[in-house]
Amino acid sequence: MTAGSTRAAFTALLRRDLLALWRRRSETLNPLLFAAMVTVLFPLALGPEADKLARVASGVVWVTVLLAGLLTLDSLFRTDAEDGSLDQIVASGQPLALLAFAKILAHWLGAGLPLALAGPLLASLLGLRADAAGTLAVSLALGTPLLSLIGAACAALTVGLRRSGILLALLVLPLAVPVLIFGAGAVEAAQTGANPFPPLVFLAAGLALALPLSPLVCAAALRLQAE
Amino acid sequence: MSTGAFLSPPEHLGGAPFPVRYLFMSESDLLPPLLAADRLEYARGGEPIFGPLDFALPGGRVLVVEGDNGAGKTTLVRMLAGLIQPTAGQLLWQGLPFADSVRPPGSVALLGHALGLKGELSALENLRFRIGLSGVRGGLSLHGALASVGLEGYEDVAVRTLSAGQRKRTALAAMLLSPASLWLMDEPYANLDRQGQVLVDRMLETHRARGGAVLLTSHGLIQPQVSGLSTTRLAVLRA
Numbered sequence: 001m002t003a004g005s006t007r008a009a010f011t012a013l014l015r016r017d018l019l020a021l022w023r024r025r026s027e028t029l030n031p032l033l034f035a036a037m038v039t040v041l042f043p044l045a046l047g048p049e050a051d052k053l054a055r056v057a058s059g060v061v062w063v064t065v066l067l068a069g070l071l072t073l074d075s076l077f078r079t080d081a082e083d084g085s086l087d088q089i090v091a092s093g094q095p096l097a098l099l100a101f102a103k104i105l106a107h108w109l110g111a112g113l114p115l116a117l118a119g120p121l122l123a124s125l126l127g128l129r130a131d132a133a134g135t136l137a138v139s140l141a142l143g144t145p146l147l148s149l150i151g152a153a154c155a156a157l158t159v160g161l162r163r164s165g166i167l168l169a170l171l172v173l174p175l176a177v178p179v180l181i182f183g184a185g186a187v188e189a190a191q192t193g194a195n196p197f198p199p200l201v202f203l204a205a206g207l208a209l210a211l212p213l214s215p216l217v218c219a220a221a222l223r224l225q226a227e
Numbered sequence: 228m229s230t231g232a233f234l235s236p237p238e239h240l241g242g243a244p245f246p247v248r249y250l251f252m253s254e255s256d257l258l259p260p261l262l263a264a265d266r267l268e269y270a271r272g273g274e275p276i277f278g279p280l281d282f283a284l285p286g287g288r289v290l291v292v293e294g295d296n297g298a299g300k301t302t303l304v305r306m307l308a309g310l311i312q313p314t315a316g317q318l319l320w321q322g323l324p325f326a327d328s329v330r331p332p333g334s335v336a337l338l339g340h341a342l343g344l345k346g347e348l349s350a351l352e353n354l355r356f357r358i359g360l361s362g363v364r365g366g367l368s369l370h371g372a373l374a375s376v377g378l379e380g381y382e383d384v385a386v387r388t389l390s391a392g393q394r395k396r397t398a399l400a401a402m403l404l405s406p407a408s409l410w411l412m413d414e415p416y417a418n419l420d421r422q423g424q425v426l427v428d429r430m431l432e433t434h435r436a437r438g439g440a441v442l443l444t445s446h447g448l449i450q451p452q453v454s455g456l457s458t459t460r461l462a463v464l465r466a
Binding site for chain 2: 005006008012013015019023082083084087089092093094226
């Protein structure tokens with residue numbers, strides 16, 4: 001007889017979520033397609049002048065990544081709440097914040113990471129210079145996990161509501177504004193020859209703050225919704 | 228207004244933490260009961276759902292909670308699983324007030340209305356997640372558990388494509404694998420065919436015989452065929 005260890009529970013949940021993402025991989029790819037389509041809309045709306053597009057490229061990609069990420073947030077805890085696995089997770093008696101972190105990690109690997117990888121590519125389609133695209137890649141690498149952490153806390157808060165789509169967006173977007181400012185600001189700085197380092201440090205600081213905080217918020221919110 | 232719990236404690240506890248222990252005079256009963264409720268109440272938004280409720284559930288016992296729809300059976304099961312906090316009264320786990328620190332991970336197995344299975348994963352993958360989450364009882368393999376609930380050959384089929392009864396059986400296999408000493412089962416007979424109901428009875432008997440305790444809810448239509456059975460009724464409090 002083996003009692004469940006916390007590490008085993010963490011890996012089991014991470015594995016299960018990643019496996020479920022893989023089984024629904026066509027669905028998992030949809031946010032990427034969405035991001036690509038939104039990016040394509042900008043040259044159509046703004047006109048094809050290369051200068052203008054290159055100037056807005058980083059901002060466009062950041063907004064696109066943010067919106068595409070929003071699409072994936074609602075199902076983060078909702079599917080578990082609906083099929084009863086959230087009850088199993090809470091009732092298991094394992095540290096809930098850690099298990100919430102496993103879910104956030106799986107969410108970032110399934111949604112945030114692909115978007116972070118695609119972002120620089122989309123930006124160079126809009127004519128962003130290679131060195132600035134490098135800064136964009138770093139800012140997305142720091143910013144997308146931060147967005148996942150912020151989004152997860154909001155998703156956990158709204159999981160008890162029947163439909164939370166728009167409400168979730170209204171909650172997440174204001175909180176995501178600093179991420180957007182520092183993320184796009186770093187690339188802007190790189191483009192104009194300024195030092196892109198300070199905004200990136202702010203992103204890293206935000207990430208360091210959200211890493212322990214967000215799982216705790218998620219755990220408290222999930223316990224409340226179980227009632 | 229106390230409902231007819233199978234062991235109502237005396238009016239005053241008389242200094243003894245668990246008067247119940249003196250009513251069973253076998254060796255195992257010298258321990259405090261696995262789970263005990265002490266004037267347990269729950270109200271939602273000021274409206275009483277059930278209680279005050281007293282019961283003691285020692286190892287080797289099966290307690291059936293009966294009640295009509297809306298009597299709060301599911302709420303009670305969720306409370307015992309630690310998902311809901313009582314509004315008054317307290318729950319005791321082996322004599323100590325309920326908390327995660329008192330109840331080690333994997334000591335309670337829950338079979339709810341929602342079975343906690345991922346439709347896109349196979350039965351085997353779902354079970355693998357469960358034993359990772361709360362540990363595993365020795366001497367039983369994943370395949371063995373699925374075979375003993377009659378799902379041999381369905382190991383790698385996505386749970387989504389299984390019938391309601393087969394999904395229930397998958398969840399029962401997770402109960403078999405769980406190292407928990409307390410089983411909480413909300414309507415375990417729902418969706419099951421005759422053989423499935425016999426299977427549940429057999430599972431209850433085995434669990435009971437090895438000293439485990441079971442609390443299950445029922446509309447009262449199907450009576451579990453096991454020894455060590457007692458019944459308590461939840462009254463519908465709302466008019």
